[in-house]
Amino acid sequence: MEAGGSSLRCFRDCQPEEKFVDDGVETVSSVEQKKVERSIQEVVNVYKQIHSLPEPMLLRQQHYQYLKKGLRHLSEAYECLDASRPWLCFWILHSLELLEEPVPCSVASDVCHFLSSCQSPTGGFSGGPGQHAHLAPTYAAVNALCIIGTEEAYGIIDREKLLDFLWSVKQSDGSFVMHIGGEVDVRSAYCATAVASLTNIMTPKLFENTPSWILRCQSWEGGLGGVPGLEAHGGYTFCGTAALVILDKEHMLDLNALLRWVVSRQMKFEGGFQGRCNKLVDGCYSFWQAGLLPLLHRAYYKQGERALNEQRWMFEQQALQEYILLCCQNPAGGLVDKPGKARDFYHTCYCLSGLSVAQHFGNLLSHHELVLGKEENRLALTHPVYNMGPDKVAQALHHFLQLPVPLEKSPQAKKLET
Numbered sequence: 385m386e387a388g389g390s391s392l393r394c395f396r397d398c399q400p401e402e403k404f405v406d407d408g409v410e411t412v413s414s415v416e417q418k419k420v421e422r423s424i425q426e427v428v429n430v431y432k433q434i435h436s437l438p439e440p441m442l443l444r445q446q447h448y449q450y451l452k453k454g455l456r457h458l459s460e461a462y463e464c465l466d467a468s469r470p471w472l473c474f475w476i477l478h479s480l481e482l483l484e485e486p487v488p489c490s491v492a493s494d495v496c497h498f499l500s501s502c503q504s505p506t507g508g509f510s511g512g513p514g515q516h517a518h519l520a521p522t523y524a525a526v527n528a529l530c531i532i533g534t535e536e537a538y539g540i541i542d543r544e545k546l547l548d549f550l551w552s553v554k555q556s557d558g559s560f561v562m563h564i565g566g567e568v569d570v571r572s573a574y575c576a577t578a579v580a581s582l583t584n585i586m587t588p589k590l591f592e593n594t595p596s597w598i599l600r601c602q603s604w605e606g607g608l609g610g611v612p613g614l615e616a617h618g619g620y621t622f623c624g625t626a627a628l629v630i631l632d633k634e635h636m637l638d639l640n641a642l643l644r645w646v647v648s649r650q651m652k653f654e655g656g657f658q659g660r661c662n663k664l665v666d667g668c669y670s671f672w673q674a675g676l677l678p679l680l681h682r683a684y685y686k687q688g689e690r691a692l693n694e695q696r697w698m699f700e701q702q703a704l705q706e707y708i709l710l711c712c713q714n715p716a717g718g719l720v721d722k723p724g725k726a727r728d729f730y731h732t733c734y735c736l737s738g739l740s741v742a743q744h745f746g747n748l749l750s751h752h753e754l755v756l757g758k759e760e761n762r763l764a765l766t767h768p769v770y771n772m773g774p775d776k777v778a779q780a781l782h783h784f785l786q787l788p789v790p791l792e793k794s795p796q797a798k799k800l801e802t
């Protein structure tokens with residue numbers, strides 16, 4: 385392991401030089417940017433006053449308590465409807481696995497029951513019991529069940545109907561709508577390819593034209609927009625790229641343009657990432673943006689690029705860890721977008737996921753760590769495509785690959801039946 389934190393970036397005298405310069409042209413964005421930099425400077429100043437040693441600490445216990453409370457609430461209060469409840473299950477379960485905190489069997493079983501009640505009779509999962517199936521909670525529910533990883537959890541997923549649901553949202557140009565009658569964007573391609581590959585329901589026709597549609601989302605900036613022609617954005621770029629990795633077509637992207645775009649999103653002063661050009665730093669992009677670097681590393685490696693570093697991703701891993709540990713932790717547990725913002729499970733999940741990416745280079749076979757602060761700060765690994773433990777991905781694949789791929793019923797075939 386490489387010892388991180390021998391000298392914190394924020395302890396260096398030259399760091400203020402990294403601050404934003406507006407060249408004398410003040411705009412709404414430049415005013416906001418300076419405000420954020422001031423708030424981060426304050427956090428750093430307070431840290432320097434209290435600590436002589438550059439060892440920021442991950443508040444494990446506090447995060448664990450915050451997550452545990454959230455999970456108990458989920459398992460006891462089913463009647464409280466919310467359109468993102470499978471997401472809450474995934475965010476909390478994944479955060480707990482990163483912290484290597486086991487979930488008691490009874491709670492895991494309660495979560496299984498709850499997710500089962502979110503499964504639509506026509507396939508796929510919805511945001512809450514009785515709602516319509518939607519690709520986003522379907523991804524969250526399948527991921528949550530694979531993290532639980534028991535026979536009970538796997539058995540909940542109705543794979544035949546899940547395939548029917550995917551067909552019902554598939555469009556002829558290769559894109560997917562998020563739900564029947566809903567909007568198209570590249571998140572749907574990721575959710576669909578992720579759940580189909582994990583549960584072994586991938587069929588040759590299901591993703592016909594999907595790679596070419598995703599490739600059209602890569603903008604002149606280098607990142608991907610939600611649909612062809614839109615501005616490049618971190619969340620969409622991750623989704624499109626990860627979907628192409630699953631479909632084994634990521635080499636068709638302009639990788640150099642994508643690399644240039646994503647590394648330019650890491651903020652010089654803050655150390656964290658912004659989601660789009662000229663926007664503010666936000667903790668959740670620690671995963672959506674930094675999570676692209678493992679995907680890019682692999683894509684270049686597959687192309688035979690030999691100049692790749694064998695110990696580091698192509699971003700400032702320590703700077704990102706400093707941002708997350710100093711600026712994104714709520715002292716009472718949970719992580720946040722930026723100083724002054726409220727904690728929530730979404731930011732907790734994606735700040736921790738990004739921290740894990742920044743700490744671990746490589747995969748299960750070849751591995752190099754760069755952990756800022758004490759040994760106790762080290763999180764578990766996350767799979768760069770699915771964002772859950774790589775062992776959980778392997779276990780789910782092992783389970784579902786033993787089952788036959790369901791017979792394909794395209795909408796045309798279903799029309800003939802009825």
Ligand SMILES: [Zn+2]
Nearest residue numbers: 666667668721
């Ligand atoms: Zn955010």
